Amino acid sequence: DSGVTQTPKHLITATGQRVTLRCSPRSGDLSVYWYQQSLDQGLQFLIQYYNGEERAKGNILERFSAQQFPDLHSELNLSSLELGDSALYFCASSPGTGIATGELFFGEGSRLTVL
Amino acid sequence: EDQVTQSPEALRLQEGESSSLNCSYTVSGLRGLFWYRQDPGKGPEFLFTLYSAGEEKEKERLKATLTKKESFLHITAPKPEDSATYLCAVQDSGGSNYKLTFGKGTLLTVNP
Secondary structure, three states, X not given: OOOOEEEOOEEEEOOOOOEEEEEEXXXXXXXXXXXXXXXXXXXXXXXXXXOOEEEEEOOOOOOEEEEEOOOOOEEEEEOOOOHHHOEEEEEEEEOOOOOOXXXXXXXXXXXXXXX | OOEEEEEOOEEEEXXXXXXXXXXXXXXXXEXXXXXXXXXXXXXXXXXXXXXXXXXXXXXXXXXEEEOOOEEEEEEOOOOHHHOEEEEEEEEEOOOOOOOOEEOOOEEXXXXX
16 A cells, blocks of 8 residues: 555546546655556656645646645546546655655556546 | 657566566666556556666565666566566656656566
């Protein structure tokens, strides 16, 4: 158990809809990262927050947004969903602002299926 | 742009049959190379960090090595419980301190 909690574990929705994925980081970790994993693309970095502030953006679509709340949990909002958004979405956390040691603690993921 | 290529895509071994997984990378400057293990239905789990060519790290039956162009994950006398997808990732010293670029992984199956 990494200590990172993600909900929901599975989500099935229709094209055009909007969903919210939630992540609670490990106790004491200030950074939260979101990754998307698909069969053809592998793990793709989406966005990082540190103590409530956005720190880095990766390949995140404009239809996607995220935020980190004062209690440090984070939400990833996906809107105007397309079939190609079907993937596993992982949240990870780390203690500091960066990844000095490369050690990220990943949750078990949220599997999104868009029909 | 940073690139990470892992080979083979899949590897099937018999219990006790040692082998190696390869991770080739292209970065402007390497801050670190990382190995993760991912079990089905789970998130990746951190294994090793390597920072410079010639460095080696070991953990049980796994040993990771690093050269200027690639990294190897050597698996000695594997057991069925070593079956998983092994992911390699790099962090560019010229980029942000936040982004890891992952390869697509090698799916390892160890048969008893």
